[in-house]
Amino acid sequence: MIGIFLLVTILICGLLYINKNTIFHYTLVIIYTIVLWALGIYEYGHLNTTELVFFKTDALGILLLLSLCIVAIPAFYHSYRYISMHNETPRSRGLFFAAMIMLISACSMAYLSDHIAVTWIFVEITTLSASVLIYHHRNIRALEGVWKYVFICAISITFIYIGILFLSLAMKEAGIEDMSFDSIRNNYDNLNLFWLKLAFLFIFTGFTAKIGLVPMYTAGIDAKDKAPAPAGALFSSILMNMGFIGIYRIYAVVSYTEIQHWASVIIIISAILSIFVATVYMTHIKNIKRMFAYSSIEHMGIVMLGLAVGGIGVYAAILHIVLHTFVKPSLFFQFNQIYRVYQSKSIYDVGHYFKYNRTGAIVVLLGFISATAMPPSGLFISEFLIFQALFESRHIFILIAVLILLTMIIWGFGTNIFKLLFTPPTIINEDKIPRINPLDSVSQFVLLALAAYLAYAPPTTFVELIQDAATLIQ
Secondary structure, three states: OHHHHHHHHHHHHHHHHHOOOHHHHHHHHHHHHHHHHHHHHHHHHOOOOEEOOOEEOOHHHHHHHHHHHHHHHHHHHHHHHHHHOOOOOHHHHHHHHHHHHHHHHHHHHHHHEOEHHHHHHHHHHHHHHHHHHHHHHOOHHHHHHHHHHHHHHHHHHHHHHHHHHHHHHHHHOOOOOOOEHHHHHHOHHHOOHHHHHHHHHHHHHHHHHHHOOOOOOHHHHHHHHHOOHHHHHHHHHHHHHHHHHHHHHHHHHHOOOOOHHHHHHHHHHHHHHHHHHHHHHHOOOOEHHHHHHHHHHHHHHHHHHHHHHOOHHHHHHHHHHHHHHHHHHHHHHHHHHHHHHHOOOEHHHOOOHHHHOHHHHHHHHHHHHHHOOOOOOHHHHHHHHHHHHHHHOOOHHHHHHHHHHHHHHHHHHHHHHHHHHHOOOOOOOHHHOOOOOHHHHHHHHHHHHHHHHHHHOOOHHHHHHHHHHHOOOO
């Protein structure tokens, strides 16, 4: 099925780029969505089955793949709405959808890859496809954003490649030739720990550009800000998930060795610094899209804390990453409507959103509650479990520091959100405010409700998949 999916992806992307017919473009997008869901359903029915030598659908891969399938539907719909409201040429429209499809496909394959070198290839493809989406507006700011993204991601890709070379040296002394994650993990006791340390350090650092952690978090911030909101929704969810699964799989190898504690310390330092950076910017920033982007950095830091401390924290980290996949895109999708009303990303130019778009304002309010993990947000459950893991592992000072930082984030985030919702805007011509169709907010309500449902009343199969994925970590 993976071979068919890749062939269909290449064919559809080629036809989108060559053909200029509007109906044909949207027909191809619908066909791709159907094929994507067929892939998700097929892989779910063939768990732990190896395909094309390099791919294997494990529990974590299928969780993230199915999450991607769900988010892809509103992403394509809001992309259609975005394109229809801008003066797009047939060429720019086809290129936009081709890049989005390539990004989604590359992330899907990275989720299912059981070979670190193959994962590296698809990581590079996400950089190229994301660059096309960032540069979609073709202006000086988009150009600045795309060059910054390409430059930082090129460094990160190089880091991952160097890490793979060090990993091959660690495997050489053990006589391992197969670089699949399963093979490396099964032979962990024969790996050279010196080279494994270097491999983990470089691979982890490289993937921070995708997941949005210190030190390479800056690439994602500009990408989410400069790209159209539907693309930003994918950057803040499925692309970050790809970074998470790359780190998770290499840490799953390290967790069986004597250097687990060292690796955990590296992850914790990066996580705390990421939350700190998010706190500093979210208490000062006035750009709405960048505020959403820094909120994603905060959540990835929390996820990494759960992964590093172990125990129930691993389960909570996987749950958190899935729930975040639904919560954060809802805010980015809603931003399209916010921009239509105010024609600005600055918090200084907005206000009285409840007056101008009541349905959308409810989404923003619920999205704020969800993103800050306040009850009844689904993220409250996963964050609480991560805090429990920190307490049980006796990381009390880290727990206290994180709670203080998160309190400051809630204050900074809330100040801007309530300014958007309730405070009168400084200057606005109410006669020119467009009427927003309430149906454009339906997808956001569905995503937020799904996140709450999976947290408070999770299906048995969902829980079993997370538990199965968590067993990879020793």
